Amino acid sequence: MSHFTKCELKLTNLVAIKKALADMQMKVNEAQQGATVTVRGYRGDTLQAAMSIDMGTYDIGVIENADGTYELSADWWGVETTKGVSQQEFEHQLNQRYQYHNVKDACEAKGYSVEEEVNEEDGSIRLVVRKWVSE
Secondary structure (H helix, E strand, C coil): CCCCEECCCCECCHHHHHHHHHHCCCEEEECCCCCCEEEECHHHCEEEECEEEECCCCEEEEEECCCCCEEEEECHHHHHHHHCCCHHHHHHHHHHHHHHHHHHHHHHHCCCEEEEEEECCCCCEEEEEECCCCC
């Protein structure tokens, strides 16, 4: 019986996912194009994914869906008991860093530059962007 569970978090930007995981200082094994990597679970269970996040004994898999989105799958019990990080904590931290990079990259792609970045007391991040337009 597999212990792997998918999470509800749907991600679309692989570059932003990688940047978010780098911010979180996660050790990542990314598959070469057209291949997959193995994600480790309970008692030798494995699954194949586009990327595996090393959580010690267990991994978290970043799985590419047919529609181009990505989702996380892991033996969350194993991750929490060996690393002390719950599924909700991991998803929250990844989602915040992912959204930060997604927004920042989208702004920069449209010619905006980040002028100010403030980490608020409530944990949110405020970005001030500016675009110079020549007349």
